Amino acid sequence: MSQVIEGLYYSKDHEWARVDGDSAYVGITDYARTSLGDIVYCDAEPVGAVVTAGGTLGAVESVKAASDILSPVSGAVTEVNSDLLDNPERLAEDAYENWIVKITLNDASELNALMDAADYEAYCESL
Amino acid sequence: MRTVLYDEHIALGAQMTDFAGWEMPVKYSGILEEHRAVRQGAGLFDVSHMGELYLMGKEAYSYLNKLLTHNMSRLLDGKWAYSPMCYPSGGTVDDVIVYPWREGYLVCVNASNTDKDFEWIKSNAPEGVAVENISASFAQLALQGPDFKAVLEKVDLSAVHLKTPTGYTGERGCELYLAPENAPSLWCALIAAGAVPCGLGARDVLRTEAALPLYGHELSPEISPYEAGLDRFIDFSKQDFIGREALLRQREDNKTRRLTGIVMQGRAIARSGYEVFSPDGEPIGIITSGGVSPSLGRNIALCLLRGDFGGESVLVRIRGKNEPAEITPLPFYKKIR
Numbered sequence: 402m403s404q405v406i407e408g409l410y411y412s413k414d415h416e417w418a419r420v421d422g423d424s425a426y427v428g429i430t431d432y433a434r435t436s437l438g439d440i441v442y443c444d445a446e447p448v449g450a451v452v453t454a455g456g457t458l459g460a461v462e463s464v465k466a467a468s469d470i471l472s473p474v475s476g477a478v479t480e481v482n483s484d485l486l487d488n489p490e491r492l493a494e495d496a497y498e499n500w501i502v503k504i505t506l507n508d509a510s511e512l513n514a515l516m517d518a519a520d521y522e523a524y525c526e527s528l
Numbered sequence: 529m530r531t532v533l534y535d536e537h538i539a540l541g542a543q544m545t546d547f548a549g550w551e552m553p554v555k556y557s558g559i560l561e562e563h564r565a566v567r568q569g570a571g572l573f574d575v576s577h578m579g580e581l582y583l584m585g586k587e588a589y590s591y592l593n594k595l596l597t598h599n600m601s602r603l604l605d606g607k608w609a610y611s612p613m614c615y616p617s618g619g620t621v622d623d624v625i626v627y628p629w630r631e632g633y634l635v636c637v638n639a640s641n642t643d644k645d646f647e648w649i650k651s652n653a654p655e656g657v658a659v660e661n662i663s664a665s666f667a668q669l670a671l672q673g674p675d676f677k678a679v680l681e682k683v684d685l686s687a688v689h690l691k692t693p694t695g696y697t698g699e700r701g702c703e704l705y706l707a708p709e710n711a712p713s714l715w716c717a718l719i720a721a722g723a724v725p726c727g728l729g730a731r732d733v734l735r736t737e738a739a740l741p742l743y744g745h746e747l748s749p750e751i752s753p754y755e756a757g758l759d760r761f762i763d764f765s766k767q768d769f770i771g772r773e774a775l776l777r778q779r780e781d782n783k784t785r786r787l788t789g790i791v792m793q794g795r796a797i798a799r800s801g802y803e804v805f806s807p808d809g810e811p812i813g814i815i816t817s818g819g820v821s822p823s824l825g826r827n828i829a830l831c832l833l834r835g836d837f838g839g840e841s842v843l844v845r846i847r848g849k850n851e852p853a854e855i856t857p858l859p860f861y862k863k864i865r
Contacts, residue, residue, distance in 0.1 A: 438543075438729075439560045441820045442797050460847060462797055464559045464820055465729055486795070 403432040406497050410512050411521035412473040426500035432525050434496045437463040443489035445502045450478045454511050474511045476504040531576035532667050532708040548640035550577040553727035562730035563822050566697050570673035572723035579642030579663040584632025587656035599763040603628050612753035614771030620747040638743045667711035672701030674865045682721035698738025699863050736817050739859035745816045754778045757787040785832040790853040798829035798844045805843040812837045823861045
């Protein structure tokens with residue numbers, strides 16, 4: 402069973418958001434990581450880029466396939482985890498410690514459209 | 529369709545996928561781990577989905593020389609022969625391996641092409657050649673890796689009809705043909721003897737590193753074996769084989785596309801279908817296969833480029849950006865032991 406962490410917000414596309422003041426750290430969930438298999442590439446929009454909820458935030462690739470990372474929230478990228486981008490296989494160690502970008506939250510009410518841990522767990526089980 | 533080893537794959541926790549209408553294992557423990565097992569030890573593949581055709585008759589040998597581009601004289605010495613098989617246009621029907629077998633020849637064909645190849649070979653056959661599709665009588669296992677002999681020695685091979693020193697990974701190894709009902713116990717015995725089960729995911733990474741063509745990517749009705757760089761398997765000294773004129777014209781035209789190896793300079797991964805440009809931004813070709821190369825620690829790709837492109841560097845369009853790559857001689861990987 403894939404790991405799901407309390408206190409994070411989850412999207413149907415298997416991204417998570419962790420609120421930090423007026424920003425959020427964003428990454429991909431353990432479910433996404435397990436489905437992809439060996440992750441060999443991860444990329445993200447650069448600092449300063451503006452993203453919309455549901456818009457492309459970056460890409461993650463397994464050996465067999467490329468997959469878009471969609472932003473769960475709208476905002477501007479303030480930090481990129483370049484250490485992770487250089488070592489994408491680290492996502493296999495911990496999908497939640499290894500955030501991909503930090504985004505300023507344009508509209509905190511967007512978080513209401515996301516799932517909490519229990520809902521996300523149930524959602525994954527339904528897939 | 530399922531091979532006779534389907535239950536074994538499920539029992540091992542394989543992730544399954546559709547390949548040419550067959551439910552086949554993509555991976556068991558993980559693609560990179562399985563790749564490592566083949567490069568450093570011994571990996572085991574279920575390749576029972578491949579097709580087997582049987583040719584016999586007085587004219588069978590000369591027919592094979594007409595049907596296939598390579599010289600078949602090796603068969604007369606009891607050896608196997610790999611060859612492309614072409615349409616009159618020079619495009620590829622399939623790439624096959626032929627073995628002397630019983631009173632005639634066994635032709636092993638790609639799973640995606642079994643029915644097509646059977647029809648093609650039957651319809652072109654002259655008087656004096658009988659052609660049968662005997663795919664249902666065979667299961668096939670491929671054992672690949674530097675330690676394959678040590679594994680093989682521990683196992684009872686009495687059920688094996690045919691053992692060939694062939695493979696699709698760039699490592700030493702063998703392929704074992706046997707009756708389907710005997711395959712599960714041989715599969716289990718090989719694993720117990722130390723072979724690591726490997727799926728199609730690892731298989732694709734391995735064969736790309738070895739620059740081996742995959743039908744549908746490097747070979748197709750629109751891609752000839754000449755374009756695919758299989759010149760050494762086209763014997764122009766044979767006066768008559770299907771596709772000879774077309775392939776000769778391709779060889780004489782310096783613009784004919786040629787399969788080329790590239791290594792990505794950055795982290796971006798080139799994949800099948802991505803466009804390739806010269807450093808000046810001129811479109812010069814397309815990626816046929818690409819991905820990570822764990823053996824090189826780089827990302828590699830095979831691409832079909834215009835034959836008159838003389839540069840050493842190219843750009844690959846990946847998600848709207850032009851990513852640099854360097855041309856490199858093939859194969860990317862050569863076995864170590």
